[in-house]
Amino acid sequence: MDSLTPMSPARALSSEASIAASTFSHTASLSSTPPTTVADESDAMDVDASIEIGDSIVASTKPAEPAGPAEPADYAVSTELQEVTQEAPEQRSTIQLPSPAPLAPTTPPTSRSRRANLPAPVYNLAQLAGTAGHGKRRSKGDQVSNRKRGSTVNEVALVANEEVKDGSASTSGSAKSDIHQSARDKNTKFPNVLKTKETTPSMHIETRSSRQEKPETPTRKLQGGSKKRSREDAETSAAQAKMSRELRRLQDTDEFRKIEKPDTITTVWANGKYVENPDSAPSRNRARVAARAPEVTATEPEPEPAPKRRRVKTWYDRGFYAGQDTPNDPFSGLTAYEKRELAKLPELARTGQVNHTLPFPIYNGIRFLIHGRDFKLPFDICHPLPPGQPKPDEWRKITKNRFVGESAAYWKKSAHFGDYQSKCVCTEEDGCGESCQNRIMLYECDGTNCNVGPDLCQNRAFAKLQERTKAGGKYRVGVEVIKTDDRGYGIRANRCFEPNQIIMEYTGEIITEEECDRRMNEKYKDNKCYYLMSFDQNMIIDATTGSITRFVNHSCSPNCRMIKWIVSGQPRMALFAGDRPIMTGEELTYDYNFDPFSAKNVQKCLCGSPNCRGVLGPKPKEVKPPKPAKTTIAETVKKGVKAGKRKLRDAFDGADDAPAKKQRVIKAAKGAAKGAAAALKRGVSTISAGTKAVLGSKSSTVRKSKAIVRTYSKANIPAKRPTMIRTSPRKPVARKSGLTIIAAGTGDEDMDVDMDEADSH
Numbered sequence: 001m002d003s004l005t006p007m008s009p010a011r012a013l014s015s016e017a018s019i020a021a022s023t024f025s026h027t028a029s030l031s032s033t034p035p036t037t038v039a040d041e042s043d044a045m046d047v048d049a050s051i052e053i054g055d056s057i058v059a060s061t062k063p064a065e066p067a068g069p070a071e072p073a074d075y076a077v078s079t080e081l082q083e084v085t086q087e088a089p090e091q092r093s094t095i096q097l098p099s100p101a102p103l104a105p106t107t108p109p110t111s112r113s114r115r116a117n118l119p120a121p122v123y124n125l126a127q128l129a130g131t132a133g134h135g136k137r138r139s140k141g142d143q144v145s146n147r148k149r150g151s152t153v154n155e156v157a158l159v160a161n162e163e164v165k166d167g168s169a170s171t172s173g174s175a176k177s178d179i180h181q182s183a184r185d186k187n188t189k190f191p192n193v194l195k196t197k198e199t200t201p202s203m204h205i206e207t208r209s210s211r212q213e214k215p216e217t218p219t220r221k222l223q224g225g226s227k228k229r230s231r232e233d234a235e236t237s238a239a240q241a242k243m244s245r246e247l248r249r250l251q252d253t254d255e256f257r258k259i260e261k262p263d264t265i266t267t268v269w270a271n272g273k274y275v276e277n278p279d280s281a282p283s284r285n286r287a288r289v290a291a292r293a294p295e296v297t298a299t300e301p302e303p304e305p306a307p308k309r310r311r312v313k314t315w316y317d318r319g320f321y322a323g324q325d326t327p328n329d330p331f332s333g334l335t336a337y338e339k340r341e342l343a344k345l346p347e348l349a350r351t352g353q354v355n356h357t358l359p360f361p362i363y364n365g366i367r368f369l370i371h372g373r374d375f376k377l378p379f380d381i382c383h384p385l386p387p388g389q390p391k392p393d394e395w396r397k398i399t400k401n402r403f404v405g406e407s408a409a410y411w412k413k414s415a416h417f418g419d420y421q422s423k424c425v426c427t428e429e430d431g432c433g434e435s436c437q438n439r440i441m442l443y444e445c446d447g448t449n450c451n452v453g454p455d456l457c458q459n460r461a462f463a464k465l466q467e468r469t470k471a472g473g474k475y476r477v478g479v480e481v482i483k484t485d486d487r488g489y490g491i492r493a494n495r496c497f498e499p500n501q502i503i504m505e506y507t508g509e510i511i512t513e514e515e516c517d518r519r520m521n522e523k524y525k526d527n528k529c530y531y532l533m534s535f536d537q538n539m540i541i542d543a544t545t546g547s548i549t550r551f552v553n554h555s556c557s558p559n560c561r562m563i564k565w566i567v568s569g570q571p572r573m574a575l576f577a578g579d580r581p582i583m584t585g586e587e588l589t590y591d592y593n594f595d596p597f598s599a600k601n602v603q604k605c606l607c608g609s610p611n612c613r614g615v616l617g618p619k620p621k622e623v624k625p626p627k628p629a630k631t632t633i634a635e636t637v638k639k640g641v642k643a644g645k646r647k648l649r650d651a652f653d654g655a656d657d658a659p660a661k662k663q664r665v666i667k668a669a670k671g672a673a674k675g676a677a678a679a680l681k682r683g684v685s686t687i688s689a690g691t692k693a694v695l696g697s698k699s700s701t702v703r704k705s706k707a708i709v710r711t712y713s714k715a716n717i718p719a720k721r722p723t724m725i726r727t728s729p730r731k732p733v734a735r736k737s738g739l740t741i742i743a744a745g746t747g748d749e750d751m752d753v754d755m756d757e758a759d760s761h
Ligand SMILES: C[S@@+](CC[C@H](N)C(=O)[O-])C[C@H]1O[C@@H](n2cnc3c(N)ncnc32)[C@H](O)[C@@H]1O
Pocket: 487, 488, 489, 490, 528, 529, 530, 531, 550, 551, 552, 553, 554, 555, 603, 604, 605, 606, 607, 616
């Protein structure tokens, strides 16, 4: 209590005046919501509440307030305040009033402030609710009377409330005097009530428990005691509130209180090492351990330490599900179709052997396999681009060749129409491998021309491609369009491909040369990219409307090849991987063998390969190695011709003196022989090429069955490597040039090229 400094009533009043002002203004602003302060609180609070509110009233009716008849209560209270202040001389003695004038107005004010008109903010909710007369209820519903002290206080409060609220002119001075006497008494008893009200400008009502004197703690000490409440104190309190949690935790420590203790030296340096300081008290931990440890007498024998058991590591030598019986009925719960499919699985066949391999996880694996399920292939096997890639506009896709205009009729009329026949003579062991005649001739095996059958035949690339892509999906298709930096769109692989594996078919509209010219001059005259490729029988595939393959760019070091095959008697063009595998993400390219038609159409090649030719142009003529088979046969033929000549010479030897007519015949015969030789030579050359194509350079036997020999005819050998065509729009008169482009190259060269390709398959 000594830390509490008596407060000057004037000061208290002025403080309270501000509190009351704020209270009033608050009340005014919340006029529709009566404050639930007094009657809501416990009995113990009623006393203080009444008192405080009484004080507030006092404070709010400072001498400046008018003493008009309309508000006699206010003024009366004010008068009583003077009495109160006069009746507390002991308090006044400690007060240094700078100016007592505001407390004792000499002239009543002429006008009343608006605030003064407001009723006192005191409500007894119990009274308002009409329950003030009710006693308290026990849990079982019995009414009990209020305790005496509480009821007394309530009565006082009620009287005060009623009088203040009514503002009746008949407010008896004695009643108020009682209240304030009571308040004064209370203030004397609990001087910190006023103090609290002074420094807490809010509606907070101090409870009894909070009013009790708290013990002097370092915190309170730090706060400077609750008595010295001033502006500085308030600021200090605010600072304290902001004090970090760590500091508050430390408040009870000696260090915080600045109580110094001598340092404890627990270890000392002796005999070259730190040892325990004999003078120091045992540490708290050690003391605790020592207290817990049972006293061991010297007589007791030390118990033998239990031998350490070595943990034996258990290794799994089977799968997690090893040892579990297979379900009695693996078909239970499956549909009829699933049961049928499951029954086909060899895993379920009873073998009579114990299976030591890791079993499927709880047999559901089989079901998953039957049903099929989504799964993600590893990054390097399948890696499609994320959605949202730029896509080419104006691309109409077709996946099968379509004859347009007269091309179909032209195709049927073609002399070679019935010539696409072949028959392989492979055995099951061969499986239509490298030596398959169909393969060498670039004919795909099918039910009509294969000697092996679909299960063992390996020469069915187009059929496999169709099977692969039929169900769709990014892995099966395996390619996607990309936007390159400098060459427009391109194609990349989003999976791996094996060497020589078929990747995709080049399809489009099959048009005649005339139609090609027309399109070039009219439809595509402003185009920069052309999708025209020489096809077959002087016809052209226009993939402007075509398959995705049309986006494959050119490279001078390509990783793919475009090859024409005969499939079921029809030529078809497809992109195949080159001699090395293609990895996921690689851009697919092939050598266009591009014919720009005129110098002004030459395009710069941007393939970036080290051996780039610099322009999109035709392949440079390859230096052909000598052809041993051809030479040998030619020599044979030459020998034959020489022998023929010799025979002729022999025949004519005896006729040196023959007439000139005969000599002319001989000369003619010589010329005929030469022509025949040339014809034979050509024939041999063709045969040799055909032979090589069919049997390869290793083979020396030529089967001369009728069908095969027919196949060997020049017409049946795939004529040319496909060539990308780029022609500038030109007048129809120049149409023949187009033909030149498509038919460019000699037959020999073409055959060599095809044979190269045949070698790679
Ligand atoms: C059949 S298209 C290929 C797809 C084309 N990039 C597109 O965006 O539609 C052929 C055209 O592609 C371009 N092109 C292809 N390969 C190229 C290369 N290596 N360098 C420059 N341009 C190339 C040329 O403009 C050529 O006329």
